[in-house]
Amino acid sequence: MPLLEGRGLCVDYGRVRALGGVDIEVEEGQVIGLLGPNGSGKTTLLNVLGGLLCPTEGMVRFDGGLVTGKPPWVFGRLGIGRTFQIPRPFAGMTALDSVLVGVTFSKRRTLFRAADRRREGERLLATVGLADKAGARSSELSLGQMKRLELAVALSARPRLLLLDELASGLSPQGRGEVLRFYGRLRDRGIAIVAVEHSVGTLARVADRLILLDGGVIAAEGPPSAVLASPRVAQAYLGDGDE
Amino acid sequence: MSASPAGLVAATALCALLPAAGLPPYYLHLLASAFLLATLASAWSLLAWGGQISFGQAAFFGVGAYAAALASIHGVVSWAALVLGATAGAAAGALVSAAALRLSGAPLALATFAFAEIGRGIAINWERLTGGGAGIVGIPALPGPASSPRAVAYYLALLLLTVTLSIFVWMARSRLGLALAAVRDDAERASLLGVNPAAWKLCAFALSGGLSGAAGGLYAHMVRVVAPDLVFSAWYSLVPLIMATLGGPRTALGPAAAAVGLYLASELVLQPLVPTLHQVGYALALIAAVLFLPGGLGGLVGRRRNAAS
Amino acid sequence: MLQALVSGALLGCFYALVASGFALTLSVTRALNLAHGEMIVAGGYLGYWLWAGSGLGPLWLMPVAAAALLPMGWGVHALLRRLPEPRELTSLTAGFGVALLLQDGMRALWGSDYRLIADSALTASLRLGPISLNRGRLAAALAALAVIAVLWVALTRTRWGRAARATALDEEAAALLGINTDLTGRTTLLLSAALAGASGVLFATLHYVHPAGGGPLVMVSIVLALWAGIGRMRSLLAAGVALGLVETLGVAWLGPGWRETLVAAVLLFTLLARGGSLARGMTAGGHAG
Numbered sequence: 001m002p003l004l005e006g007r008g009l010c011v012d013y014g015r016v017r018a019l020g021g022v023d024i025e026v027e028e029g030q031v032i033g034l035l036g037p038n039g040s041g042k043t044t045l046l047n048v049l050g051g052l053l054c055p056t057e058g059m060v061r062f063d064g065g066l067v068t069g070k071p072p073w074v075f076g077r078l079g080i081g082r083t084f085q086i087p088r089p090f091a092g093m094t095a096l097d098s099v100l101v102g103v104t105f106s107k108r109r110t111l112f113r114a115a116d117r118r119r120e121g122e123r124l125l126a127t128v129g130l131a132d133k134a135g136a137r138s139s140e141l142s143l144g145q146m147k148r149l150e151l152a153v154a155l156s157a158r159p160r161l162l163l164l165d166e167l168a169s170g171l172s173p174q175g176r177g178e179v180l181r182f183y184g185r186l187r188d189r190g191i192a193i194v195a196v197e198h199s200v201g202t203l204a205r206v207a208d209r210l211i212l213l214d215g216g217v218i219a220a221e222g223p224p225s226a227v228l229a230s231p232r233v234a235q236a237y238l239g240d241g242d243e
Numbered sequence: 244m245s246a247s248p249a250g251l252v253a254a255t256a257l258c259a260l261l262p263a264a265g266l267p268p269y270y271l272h273l274l275a276s277a278f279l280l281a282t283l284a285s286a287w288s289l290l291a292w293g294g295q296i297s298f299g300q301a302a303f304f305g306v307g308a309y310a311a312a313l314a315s316i317h318g319v320v321s322w323a324a325l326v327l328g329a330t331a332g333a334a335a336g337a338l339v340s341a342a343a344l345r346l347s348g349a350p351l352a353l354a355t356f357a358f359a360e361i362g363r364g365i366a367i368n369w370e371r372l373t374g375g376g377a378g379i380v381g382i383p384a385l386p387g388p389a390s391s392p393r394a395v396a397y398y399l400a401l402l403l404l405t406v407t408l409s410i411f412v413w414m415a416r417s418r419l420g421l422a423l424a425a426v427r428d429d430a431e432r433a434s435l436l437g438v439n440p441a442a443w444k445l446c447a448f449a450l451s452g453g454l455s456g457a458a459g460g461l462y463a464h465m466v467r468v469v470a471p472d473l474v475f476s477a478w479y480s481l482v483p484l485i486m487a488t489l490g491g492p493r494t495a496l497g498p499a500a501a502a503v504g505l506y507l508a509s510e511l512v513l514q515p516l517v518p519t520l521h522q523v524g525y526a527l528a529l530i531a532a533v534l535f536l537p538g539g540l541g542g543l544v545g546r547r548r549n550a551a552s
Numbered sequence: 553m554l555q556a557l558v559s560g561a562l563l564g565c566f567y568a569l570v571a572s573g574f575a576l577t578l579s580v581t582r583a584l585n586l587a588h589g590e591m592i593v594a595g596g597y598l599g600y601w602l603w604a605g606s607g608l609g610p611l612w613l614m615p616v617a618a619a620a621l622l623p624m625g626w627g628v629h630a631l632l633r634r635l636p637e638p639r640e641l642t643s644l645t646a647g648f649g650v651a652l653l654l655q656d657g658m659r660a661l662w663g664s665d666y667r668l669i670a671d672s673a674l675t676a677s678l679r680l681g682p683i684s685l686n687r688g689r690l691a692a693a694l695a696a697l698a699v700i701a702v703l704w705v706a707l708t709r710t711r712w713g714r715a716a717r718a719t720a721l722d723e724e725a726a727a728l729l730g731i732n733t734d735l736t737g738r739t740t741l742l743l744s745a746a747l748a749g750a751s752g753v754l755f756a757t758l759h760y761v762h763p764a765g766g767g768p769l770v771m772v773s774i775v776l777a778l779w780a781g782i783g784r785m786r787s788l789l790a791a792g793v794a795l796g797l798v799e800t801l802g803v804a805w806l807g808p809g810w811r812e813t814l815v816a817a818v819l820l821f822t823l824l825a826r827g828g829s830l831a832r833g834m835t836a837g838g839h840a841g
Contacts, residue, residue, distance in 0.1 A: 052431065072434035082435050090428040101425045104418055106437035157436045296641060298648065342824060349584060349640035350823050353774065357820040360767065364813025368806075477767070481648060488645075522656045529649035533642050534634055 001064055003028045003192050004049065004080070004161055009058035011044050011216075018044040019055070020216040026161065026192050031183070033207030033224070034196045037237050040213040042196045043085065046163045049194065050082040051075030062161075076106055081159030085166040085196075087146040089138030095149055096134040099124045102156025121156070128152045128182075144175055151182065162186065164195040168202050180205060204228060212236060250496070251412070255405050259398070268393040275393070275465060277506040278400035279458045280482055284490065284498035285407045286454040287483040289414065291492040293447045294347065294427030299355030300455050300483050302339065302362045305475035307332035307456025308463040309366065312379045315464065321385050325399075325460045332456015333449045335362075340448035344441050347430075356480065363475035378470030385464050396465045403461060404499065407454050411495045414450075423447055482506075485529040488536065556800050558683050562693040564796025566758070567772050568789045569696035570751045572703060573744035574773035575780060575788055579720035580740040582639045583632050586647025588748060588773055589766025590654035595621055595752020596761035597658060600667045603756075610669055611695060614753045618746035625745025629738045651766060658763040666760035669753075692754045697789075699750055703743075704785045712739050768812045771819050778822050 004026040011019040019041045026032055034042045047053035049060060051072040059068045062078050081102075090098045100121045103111065111117045125131050128148040133141065141149060147167065154162055168179040176199070183206040186193060197203045203210060203224070210227040212220040214236040220227050227233065262271060283300055290297050311328030315321060343354045366373045373379070387395030414420045422443040425433035430440045463469045483502070490501030505528065513521040574588040585591075595617045602613050628650065635642045678685045707713035715736040718726040727733050755761065755769070772795065779791035795818065802814045 050435065052435070071439070072431065073437055073439045076435045076437040088429055088432050090425055090432065092428050093424055097421065097424070101421060101433060101438065102436040104421060153432075153436070296645075298644075342820075346823060348638060349644050350826070352641065352644055354820055354823045357771070357816045357823065360771070360816035361813055361820065364810060364816060368809045368813065481652060484645070484648070520656055520660050523653060526649045526652040526656065529652075530631070530646050533646045533649070534631075534636075 002026055003030075003063060004194075005061040006045075006049060007059050007061075009045065009048055009055045009060070011041075011048060011053060012056045018216050019048070021058070022213070022216075022218055024049070024194075024211065026194060028160070029187065029190045029192055030209070031187060031193045031195065031207045033203035033210045034194060034213060035200060035203060035210055035227075035233070035236075036213035036219075040236070041216040042213055043165060044216075045213065046082070046165055046194065046196060050080055050163045052082075076102075076157055079106075079158065079160035080163065081154040081157050081161070082163045083147075083150040083154045083165055083167060085169065087143075087150045089141070089146055089149055089153075091138055094135050094137055095125060095130055095141070095152075096121050098138075098149060099152050099156040102153060102158075106157035124152045124156055127155070143170060147171070159191060161192040161194070164193060166196055166198055169198050176202060200228070200233075251405070251408055254496075255401065258401050262391065262394045262397055268391065271391075271393040271397040272465070273507070273510060274503075275397045275400040276462075277503040278397075278404040279462055280486065280506050281499035281502035282400075282404050282407045282458045283455055283479060283483040284486040284502040285404075285411055285495070286451040286458070288487045288492040288498050289411060289451045289454075290447055291487060292414070292420065292427070293423035293444055295444060295447065296348070296352045296484075297355045297451070297480070298352040298484065299339070299357070299359035299480050300451075301475050301477060301479035302355065302359040303332040303335050303452040303455035304459040304462070304479045305359070305362050305366065305471075306335040306452075307459030308469045308474040309373060309379070309459075310456070311460030312382050312463040312469045313372075315382050316379060321383065321464060325457060325464070328460025328463070329453045329457035332459065333453030335456065336448040336450070336452020337445055339452070340445040344444070356477075359475060359477070359480055363471050366471035366475055373471070376471060378468060378473065380468050382463055382467040382469070384467060396461070399461055400465075403454075403457055408495050408499060410450070410454070415495070419443065419446060481529070482525065485525050485532065488532045489528055555683050556804050557797060558685065559689065560797035560800030561793050562685070562689045562796070563800060564793030565693035565696045565700075565789065566689075566751075566754060566792075567776060567796055568792030569699055569747065569754070570769055571773040571776035571780075571788060571792065572700060572785070573747035573751070574770070575777040576716070576740050576747070577744045578777050580716050581632060581719075581737045582723075583635070583643035584640055584647060584774070585628060585744070586644055586770055587628065587650040587654055587766075588647075588744075589768070589770030590651045590658070590763075591621060591624060591745060591748035591766075592752040592755055592769050593761055593763065593766045594624070594654060594658060595749035596756035596765075597662055597667065597752075598749070599753030599756045600669055600761060603669050610753050610757050611691070614695065614699075614750040617749035617753045619749070621745040621749035621752075622742050625742040626738070628745070629741040632737070632741070633734065651770075655763045655766065662763070664762060664764075666762045667756065668760045669756045688757050692758055695754055696751075699747070700785060700789060703747070706743075707785060712736065716740055768815050771812075771815045775815065775819050775822055778826065 002025040006022060006024040009019050009022045010017065022045060034045065036042050044053065048055050051067065051070065051074065054069045059066060061067065062080065067075060067078065090101070100117060103117050103120050103124070111120060122131065122134060125134055128151050130145060130148055130152065133145060138146065138149070151167065168176045171179065180202065183193070195203065195207070207224055209222060210224050211218055212227060212233060219236055220230045220232040261274070283304065287297060287300055307328035310331035311324040314324035314327045319327065339355060339358050343351055346354055367376050385395045385399065422433070422438050425436070425438055426440045426443060434440055459474060462474065486502040486505055487498035489505070490497030490499070492498060505525065509521055509524055513524050570592060574585060577583055577585045598617045598620050599610060599613050602608065602616060603610060631646060631650070632643065635646060678687055678690060707717065715726070715731045718729065718731055719733050719736050723733055775795060776788055776791045779794070780787035798818060799811065799814055803811050806814070
């Protein structure tokens with residue numbers, strides 16, 4: 001049974017169809033890469049899978065249970081985590097407090113004592129290399145640091161599945177290398193991932209399967225080598241040659 | 244930053260000594276009133292911590308006052324009546340929060356204002372219960388030595404303020420505070436992390452309402468009269484707003500200190516000088532606060548993620 | 553029953569005028585002028601004293617009161633430009649302060665006594681078939697309609713009107729098109745104050761004025777602004793009539809003491825039903841669209 005399952009997902013914004021019937025399955029520990037040009041519906045799909053958006057049609061199952069239409073905090077508590085393309089830090093809180101939110105509220109209490117939770121928060125920050133920034137507010141962080149905080153915050157909720165939106169974009173080659181390493185480490189921990197990346201090469205290296213979205217529907221799907229070889233990729237990104 | 248518990252204890256001890264030091268009853272009453280306003284300001288700050296701006300604290304104050312008054316004149320013992328007032332206030336808070344769940348910012352502020360007006364209207368019109376426009380008179384005095392009647396009220400007001408400030412300090416470091424801060428900054432994100440915004444916002448409102456209701460109940464026993472235009476007055480919605488905004492709503496002592504300071508200055512200095520205009524000071528303070536406070540009220544409400552959307 | 557309906561409709565026309573200034577300010581500057589009620593009361597007081605002193609009919613006094621309130625509009629605008637974001641909330645709070653300021657000022661100047669323009673010509677009734685119309689209410693409604701018509705013409709035919717409508721739709725775009733949004737805002741606020749003054753005189757013929765009477769008036773304004781949407785004068789009239797009917801029927805059923813509470817309840821329901829957006833196209837955070 002797949003960990004996350006989406007069937008027939010459609011999202012309409014008035015007369016605009018952002019998603020037109022997408023099926024997706026993610027197994028435990030699997031890494032799925034989402035490709036597609038701007039406006040193809042990648043972020044919309046992430047929003048639906050993460051509970052931020054209720055699909056106009058279709059259903060989402062997590063761990064066998066139906067979650068379509070439930071409030072976002074149910075998704076969070078079940079173990080679905082999310083990062084955002086443009087980092088969304090908690091503006092008024094320190095980095096440590098930001099990760100403590102997920103630690104404190106995500107599961108039925110496993111850490112009862114505040115000191116334990118604090119330690120867990122510090123450990124999370126250390127994992128992304130922000131141990132020394134525990135007391136810093138988001139306004140004091142660089143873009144790279146904010147992206148790391150994004151990841152730490154998403155991890156704070158002990159997710160079994162992570163929805164990552166362009167983790168590597170905007171970073172230097174060195175930064176992208178680090179991101180690749182992160183993908184590897186997340187995978188080692190058995191966390192399933194659905195990742196959107198701009199750099200097709202990055203995705204090809206980390207994903208078990210690739211899905212190409214174009215105009216809100218799936219244009220190609222399969223192992224990286226197969227999808228990248230498909231002419232549909234060039235067609236999706238470059239158009240039909242008339243433009 | 245928020246006050247240390249030690250500072251709080253010291254300040255309380257100091258205040259506790261004042262009646263023994265022989266302060267005249269008039270000043271005790273004045274200080275007690277100041278403490279009640281400070282309690283309201285702190286209760287308001289509890290809501291502001293979660294990004295919820297309330298223009299309707301008077302609703303909870305009034306509900307608490309009436310509940311305690313009605314209980315008292317029907318023979319309930321004073322302290323129980325006060326507890327009843329607090330409970331009524333908490334219930335009112337929960338009701339408001341549950342109704343206004345989807346609201347935030349200006350619409351929420353207006354909704355709380357409307358609630359307070361409705362409370363006032365019910366108090367005026369439901370004559371059989373509330374005594375109508377004339378209100379309820381002859382509320383039994385608080386039990387205590389006849390020699391210094393104002394002292395009991397003073398101590399109770401001081402106690403209520405201390406409890407309220409302690410609750411604030413506790414809240415800031417607790418799970419409730421963390422949840423509220425997260426909801427304030429980015430409710431959607433907080434939700435994704437497992438925080439149910441509605442539940443925590445309701446908690447904040449119930450707590451704020453309960454403390455305000457307790458203040459109302461105590462007020463009813465201090466002046467021994469409740470009337471709609473007295474306890475449901477927009478005054479009790481406005482003043483905590485001003486004082487908390489000026490004092491720094493993210494701190495424990497700030498609003499309370501601002502409240503006591505402003506009130507005493509207004510009563511002792513302005514009132515004798517310009518009797519008809521002494522409320523003007525509050526109004527000007529509020530406008531100045533909105534204009535010049537760093538980050539303005541936006542700083543209170545928290546910033547949504549930057550306009551990339 | 554018919555009596556109540558007609559009465560309510562007449563009241564509604566007056567309410568539309570009351571709300572017009574507020575709705576204008578909200579549309580063009582995104583600011584909630586909570587002191588609007590007090591401005592109307594001030595206009596009412598001015599109207600009363602002018603009437604008591606000169607004996608002139610209230611209708612002639614409307615322009616005078618309107619002009620007298622212009623400086624107030626100027627002052628409010630000066631305050632408005634300096635308010636930080638989020639504009640709805642800060643203007644609401646500052647407005648609360650200005651309202652208190654005005655209330656205290658009026659109390660200091662004119663005391664807390666209740667005043668009424670009790671023109672005998674206005675208290676007489678006109679019989680129209682089965683309905684008895686209070687002349688005062690009829691006159692107020694007709695005057696209100698006249699002013700609203702003038703306002704509508706101003707909005708659609710003048711340069712200011714076009715600028716105002718453009719700014720209401722999208723402030724940034726309007727500025728890019730070369731519209732001086734600050735000037736437009738100032739003119740709007742001056743107009744809004746004038747409308748408040750004029751409404752105030754009419755108000756004084758219908759109700760007692762006293763310093764604390766601004767609350768229900770501003771609540772009516774907010775309700776109508778929410779119901780009508782941004783910058784639509786005709787909807788404002790329809791909304792006003794609807795509210796007038798609701799209020800008159802409600803009062804007929806519950807009793808006159810519930811009038812203000814009824815308005816507050818309508819405001820509450822409106823806010824709850826809208827669930828978070830203060831007007832079509834605006835979010836609580838203040839970003840258009």
